[in-house]
Amino acid sequence: MILTGVDYYPEQWDESLWESDAERMAVLGIRVVRIGEFAWSALEPEENTFHFEWLDKVIQIFTRYHISIILGTPTNCPPRWMFQKYPETVQQNQSGQRLQPNIRGERCISSPVFLKFAERIIENMAARYGGKESIYAWQIDNELESNHCTCSYCTHAFQKWAEKKYKTIQKLNKAWGTAMWSGTYSDWEQIEPPILTEGRKTDWYNPAYMLDYERFCSESSAEYVQFQCSIIRRYDPNAVITTNSCFGKYTPDYHSMYQTLNVAGYDNYPPTAIPDDPQALYSNAFVLDLVRGFKQKNFWILEQLGGPMGCWMPIKKQLVPGMMNGYAMQAVAHGADLVSFFRWRTAASGAEMFCYGLLNHDNHDNARIAELKEYIQRVNKINGLSDTSLISQAAMIYSPDQEYSIKNQAQSEGFAYWTQMRLFHEACMNLGVNIDIIPEGTDLSKYKTVIVPEYFVVHQKTVEQLEEFAGNGNSVIITNRSGVKDENGCCIINDYLPTVFTKLCGCHVTETDAIGTLKQRIRSVHGGVYQVTSWCDLVECDTCEPVAEYLDSWYAGTAAVTVNKYGKGKAYYIGTVGEKNLYRSLMLEIFSQDGIPTIDNLPAGIESTVRSNPNMQFRFFFNNTEKAAGFIYHHESVSLKPFEMKILTQSGEWI
Numbered sequence: 001m002i003l004t005g006v007d008y009y010p011e012q013w014d015e016s017l018w019e020s021d022a023e024r025m026a027v028l029g030i031r032v033v034r035i036g037e038f039a040w041s042a043l044e045p046e047e048n049t050f051h052f053e054w055l056d057k058v059i060q061i062f063t064r065y066h067i068s069i070i071l072g073t074p075t076n077c078p079p080r081w082m083f084q085k086y087p088e089t090v091q092q093n094q095s096g097q098r099l100q101p102n103i104r105g106e107r108c109i110s111s112p113v114f115l116k117f118a119e120r121i122i123e124n125m126a127a128r129y130g131g132k133e134s135i136y137a138w139q140i141d142n143e144l145e146s147n148h149c150t151c152s153y154c155t156h157a158f159q160k161w162a163e164k165k166y167k168t169i170q171k172l173n174k175a176w177g178t179a180m181w182s183g184t185y186s187d188w189e190q191i192e193p194p195i196l197t198e199g200r201k202t203d204w205y206n207p208a209y210m211l212d213y214e215r216f217c218s219e220s221s222a223e224y225v226q227f228q229c230s231i232i233r234r235y236d237p238n239a240v241i242t243t244n245s246c247f248g249k250y251t252p253d254y255h256s257m258y259q260t261l262n263v264a265g266y267d268n269y270p271p272t273a274i275p276d277d278p279q280a281l282y283s284n285a286f287v288l289d290l291v292r293g294f295k296q297k298n299f300w301i302l303e304q305l306g307g308p309m310g311c312w313m314p315i316k317k318q319l320v321p322g323m324m325n326g327y328a329m330q331a332v333a334h335g336a337d338l339v340s341f342f343r344w345r346t347a348a349s350g351a352e353m354f355c356y357g358l359l360n361h362d363n364h365d366n367a368r369i370a371e372l373k374e375y376i377q378r379v380n381k382i383n384g385l386s387d388t389s390l391i392s393q394a395a396m397i398y399s400p401d402q403e404y405s406i407k408n409q410a411q412s413e414g415f416a417y418w419t420q421m422r423l424f425h426e427a428c429m430n431l432g433v434n435i436d437i438i439p440e441g442t443d444l445s446k447y448k449t450v451i452v453p454e455y456f457v458v459h460q461k462t463v464e465q466l467e468e469f470a471g472n473g474n475s476v477i478i479t480n481r482s483g484v485k486d487e488n489g490c491c492i493i494n495d496y497l498p499t500v501f502t503k504l505c506g507c508h509v510t511e512t513d514a515i516g517t518l519k520q521r522i523r524s525v526h527g528g529v530y531q532v533t534s535w536c537d538l539v540e541c542d543t544c545e546p547v548a549e550y551l552d553s554w555y556a557g558t559a560a561v562t563v564n565k566y567g568k569g570k571a572y573y574i575g576t577v578g579e580k581n582l583y584r585s586l587m588l589e590i591f592s593q594d595g596i597p598t599i600d601n602l603p604a605g606i607e608s609t610v611r612s613n614p615n616m617q618f619r620f621f622f623n624n625t626e627k628a629a630g631f632i633y634h635h636e637s638v639s640l641k642p643f644e645m646k647i648l649t650q651s652g653e654w655i
């Protein structure tokens with residue numbers, strides 16, 4: 001069964017509300033409640049003085065209503081006494097200053113004192129609640145980004161990390177290319193985090209050093225997760241453990257962070273205001289597939305949009321009717337098996353008092369509660385859905401190294417790693433093709449088409465794997481800004497771009513034009529004209545054929561997109577960043593050559609995926625727009641209201 005939950009903060013409400021809240025939840029069909037993630041000061045109000053009675057009571061109440069608990073470790077927000085008494089537990093920001101611990105998330109996850117206290121509170125919780133039937137799962141901390149603290153503990157940890165990696169300082173100097181600007185290190189202690197004072201920005205620092213720094217920050221957060229995980233498992237070896245991911249400023253390598261966890265979790269806040277620009281990439285389908293890729297299996301939504309957001313910003317637009325349900329169903333259509341809505345009731349105090357949950361401050365049932373009821377009734381009726389998953393014949397490689405490097409050095413004005421990934425992804429959704437977003441090193445044998453956008457920092461193994469994959473009769477798609485850097489983050493020399501891919505793609509790039517926000521046009525050999533922007537590679541064909549050429553600028557007539565026969569398969573090279581239709585038409589052609597079935601008549605903004613197992617299949621159609629839409633599917637006319645999801649079963653029944 002697909003489980004529905006809500007996020008609840010009992011410590012923020014008067015005790016008299018707990019019972020009635022649990023009862024209302026149970027009546028709606030809520031099966032899981034996520035609690036505890038920010039409750040440290042209520043659990044340990046003074047150093048080494050614990051108060052678990054209230055939490056015991058909350059858990060008892062929910063258990064009486066057959067609602068299971070996802071228990072959060074409260075480590076995101078240590079109590080004030082800790083910061084006051086042990087100031088070294090507070091993070092230092094990127095300007096090297098200690099934060100003012102007045103909001104949340106200010107603890108330094110490398111501070112030994114903090115870790116000691118964290119261990120003790122988690123031990124207490126795990127000893128008390130671990131293995132209890134009422135505890136469905138554990139959530140570690142909250143929205144852990146990669147750790148960019150610059151305190152002395154973190155600095156030291158970075159030095160040790162570098163020493164472990166390079167063994168000698170000479171090797172580090174060589175890898176980072178420190179001869180530039182007299183940057184050679186002669187001692188490990190000279191290695192410090194990038195401090196951003198005097199208007200400095202991270203892209204002023206050596207990119208190879210920055211790449212390793214980002215790798216270190218990510219590993220540091222992953223280690224912290226492992227640390228918490230092992231404490232819980234000491235008391236409950238069978239505990240189901242997750243953490244709630246998000247895509248903020250510092251995205252860690254979630255694939256490695258989730259390795260020791262049982263299930264991936266995500267906080268899903270799709271937009272309530274839909275952009276007017278038809279080229280805008282706003283669908284959360286991409287991140288949902290990215291999250292499914294963390295463990296390459298179904299996942300949980302630990303916070304799902306339950307009302308207009310409004311924390312630390314003006315209040316966002318209200319959800320239009322159907323949107324809340326539609327977005328939750330969209331998550332299910334991408335592999336969510338549990339959806340927990342944020343939050344039961346809007347906070348009455350604190351910075352998030354206007355970040356709306358399901359219930360407004362008035363505490364009366366409302367349209368969102370009515371929608372939630374409909375949603376629960378609907379998902380509960382779909383027998384077998386949680387036994388299905390998304391089986392894909394197409395995949396896209398997402399690599400944190402590219403994310404870190406491109407984020408640190410935007411290749412042209414407005415250039416972002418995610419843009420082209422989202423363009424490919426949206427095309428797949430609109431063609432009704434499941435796509436997995438996978439980390440490097442994943443076995444490719446189950447796929448027919450693999451897309452590798454902006455493979456900027458090269459790992460030779462991946463190159464060899466892609467050559468073998470194409471050679472065996474499959475399609476590989478490589479784009480601009482691939483093959484630029486070695487694995488250390490320094491540029492590859494003595495070879496035309498895309499360097500390591502010139503053989504696979506049968507082409508070489510003679511010149512590049514970082515056109516930024518300017519727009520130009522390309523024309524495909526089939527006659528289609530598409531707008532391109534951001535970047536233009538001037539591609540010369542060696543063994544490949546042109547697929548599209550530039551129409552504008554001094555390089556009009558030069559190839560922009562090419563295809564090369566490689567062994568039994570093909571390699572495409574896309575030398576620019578195009579409008580949505582370019583990706584749709586390219587992927588339509590590639591999928592039909594690769595024998596992957598497509599639906600080629602879905603209007604823009606309609607997304608379709610399939611969840612299945614050998615015995616059953618559910619095809620989802622989601623209207624991710626504000627306008628009603630219609631199309632013909634298998635000779636039947638299908639209409640979708642804004643944000644409506646329709647599901648077709650294998651036996652041809654619409655549910």
Ligand code: GAL
Nearest residue numbers: 142143246267309311352355
């Ligand atoms: C998430 C966070 C929640 C809450 C929510 C509302 O990022 O995990 O605790 O702040 O945002 O915006």
